[in-house]
Amino acid sequence: MGTVYPMICDKCGHNFRASFGVGFLFPSVYAEVTVSAKSGELGAELKKFFTEHPNGAIDVSNIFGVCKQCGEFDNVKNLSMYLPADDFSPAERQGRWSVAFPFERAEYVAPKDLKEHYKLFAKYPHKCKHCGGEMEIFNEDDFAVKDNFECPRCHNKLVPGDEIIFWD
Ligand SMILES: [Zn+2]
Numbered sequence: 001m002g003t004v005y006p007m008i009c010d011k012c013g014h015n016f017r018a019s020f021g022v023g024f025l026f027p028s029v030y031a032e033v034t035v036s037a038k039s040g041e042l043g044a045e046l047k048k049f050f051t052e053h054p055n056g057a058i059d060v061s062n063i064f065g066v067c068k069q070c071g072e073f074d075n076v077k078n079l080s081m082y083l084p085a086d087d088f089s090p091a092e093r094q095g096r097w098s099v100a101f102p103f104e105r106a107e108y109v110a111p112k113d114l115k116e117h118y119k120l121f122a123k124y125p126h127k128c129k130h131c132g133g134e135m136e137i138f139n140e141d142d143f144a145v146k147d148n149f150e151c152p153r154c155h156n157k158l159v160p161g162d163e164i165i166f167w168d
């Protein structure tokens with residue numbers, strides 16, 4: 001399940017869809033993202049994290065970012081790093097995301113598991129893909145309480161539209 005907020009600038013028409021959450025393909029997304037993280041494709045921080053903490057977990061849900069330097073919007077994966085807080089084992093759970101996919105028994109850690117069984121270790125240092133600048137990150141709760149953003153094109157005030165909930 002996920003949520004999309006349309007963001008359309010009244011003045012220049014610049015159009016962006018901020019998306020949050022995860023879909024039913026979550027287990028396969030989790031597997032893909034952790035493979036990239038462990039290989040170093042997502043930067044040195046995540047590679048080091050998984051080398052030092054093989055039982056660590058990351059949040060692969062979608063969140064929204066704004067570049068502090070150039071103001072561009074981007075949908076990114078959260079990628080916050082977590083360590084287990086109890087003896088929860090993702091391998092022992094089955095069928096929670098009951099979909100007819102072969103990933104059903106794959107090891108993954110869902111956002112709900114992170115809340116219940118893990119503690120935050122570090123946040124991922126998101127970089128803007130346009131200019132390399134540091135990004136300010138909004139989870140859905142932070143995003144929902146902020147009434148406006150600045151349009152990256154014309155710098156006009158941009159008010160996000162109502163959310164659209166999707167089940168994919
Ligand atoms: Zn930027």
Ligand SMILES: [Zn+2]
Nearest residue numbers: 009012151154
């Ligand atoms: Zn604009």
